[in-house]
Amino acid sequence: MTEEIKKEKYVEVDKNLAIETSFPETDVRFHSVRHAPFELYNFYDPAGQPIFRRLPEDVAAATSDGVAKLCRESAGGRVRFSTDSQYILIKAVMPVVGRNSHMTLAMSAGFDLYEDYPSGESKYIRVFMPPYNMDGGYEQIIRFGSRKMRYFTINFPIHSVVSELYVGLQEDAALGEGRKYADDKPIVIYGSSIVHGTAATRPGLVYTNILSRYLDMNVVNLGFSGKALAEPAIIDWIAAQDMRLFVLDYDHNAPTPEYLGETHLPAYKKIREAHPDMPIIMVTRPNVATNGSRAMERKDVVIDTYRAARDAGDRHVYYVDGESFFLGKFENECTMDGVHPNDLGFTLMAEGLECEIRRALRDCEA
């Protein structure tokens, strides 16, 4: 009744899961993405900070200890450039690597490569896959098999801290700017772990990054897993940003519906005061079927804010019922753990929000 079972590594069996960690290429020249022509999105002062962070240190510290930690995770960050190199190598330096049973390392610590086309389309190439036991960073290569000018986006890791990213290209390769987004101002999304991106399988599938591709716009990820409490410090900072549209999506992290009631309307008012005509979209939690605790009371709070805004004459405020994203056949399958949307859930959220954002932007032009 006993069978000897060797603890072999899974990758020894399926070569599709092997990860290359050394490279025969000898003509590599590394470039730090902190400098032109690389263009970075979603980061605060990317050339001047020791890590790729999403908030200034003082704002983060004034918000909470949790946000001070989480804003150092590079969730939603992107770098764009063009090259005719026949490969792209990356060398990442990562002082903190997120590891958790809920996450793939591909998502928490991987960099995800897309090719950008003149049409505005951005197509998935592959993830720069971190070796499972890497510590402090890693190198990875993606080859194209031919040499021609291409435009790229690399999506940064979701739950790790990145201090340096070097892109290695053939030493004689051209290196130029990336594609510009169709709009020069970003969409800013503030919220919980759902905005942050927990439980996507790779960085490109976090909903802010999906939306960025759908809309051909920079979408700024201000998701703070478990710590989005709409504190005055962070709401003031967001209000001071230049943006095209703002999405308020933090109902999950409010410890109670009462807390949400005390903070939601003030947060809206501060953003509106600074941006009188900008569309503001309010969203409620998507995962009501699997995580319904007091969901309806929370929804009531968001609806109250929306109605108060409309009653006060606001013509650029929108309400999206998050429950609607998952309604239908897939209702129970859109999360990883009852709370965090998986790739299916994030895709459905992005589709729903894309529709509402386009409507809001059209209304705004009208």
Added chain:
Amino acid sequence: MTEEIKKEKYVEVDKNLAIETSFPETDVRFHSVRHAPFELYNFYDPAGQPIFRRLPEDVAAATSDGVAKLCRESAGGRVRFSTDSQYILIKAVMPVVGRNSHMTLAMSAGFDLYEDYPSGESKYIRVFMPPYNMDGGYEQIIRFGSRKMRYFTINFPIHSVVSELYVGLQEDAALGEGRKYADDKPIVIYGSSIVHGTAATRPGLVYTNILSRYLDMNVVNLGFSGKALAEPAIIDWIAAQDMRLFVLDYDHNAPTPEYLGETHLPAYKKIREAHPDMPIIMVTRPNVATNGSRAMERKDVVIDTYRAARDAGDRHVYYVDGESFFLGKFENECTMDGVHPNDLGFTLMAEGLECEIRRALRDCEA
């Protein structure tokens, strides 16, 4: 320019990701799922084998070293039962735990709980989440907050080896049989890592398990990551099984289109010989946009088999072009790494195959 960065654990920040590892409940009685009234699906001789395996040892050994290893992974396994306990605890003994950058531990080593309703619906509750550094097994609890008779399915881990699964219930709880599937014979699916389930975020979202819920049928997972080569030993064994419908989905693992050409028609013929009137569905790879290498030549092989079967008078053979699953807006977003479908990709595959399987079963009755 330096910032001190403490390597805190991510779960210290977001309590939604904390994993409970000890339990105050003192009225727990453990039951081995090897014995009635528990009913196990997808396993070979579940009461007699030291681990939950998908193939007899001699068949696996005659197939290949790779399949001999992989058939010990509990991919696609399920146990069904009913109880009025107000919680379910599990204690799993796992001699091998799959760990890999592509995978969540929730998928490779987690057990995924669904509640089964009289209507045939099966709704997601939560995953029994393995602690990140667990070795050899773990305990986990899911509470319901009330006591009433409920029917459950637990999905087994996808890339780990399980030797024991104990279900802990209140000592005075009722324990009975699970819901029966609407059909007493299974659907059997043979194939690569895509059938096996690599890159779903949790066991319930592997496409064979999604299909099982959609169809209210037992779907047997004979996916062998990287090692599905249609060797005579395994095809002979499959041909000897009692089943309602068979799906042949291994084009990915054939090392070349030529190899596929040499093995595909013979595999079909063996299965057909043993089951003259049973529907057989042939499927090609779904991820053509991201992994197109010689995809069209492989597709030609499968089409040739299909046509040869039709020409020989077979009225119960079906061809599904895998490329069709991902066509449309999400084409580039359905895989984790260009190869393995993610939760979005698996859902689309299950939807497409559900449709074809229903058609085939209807034709078969007609």
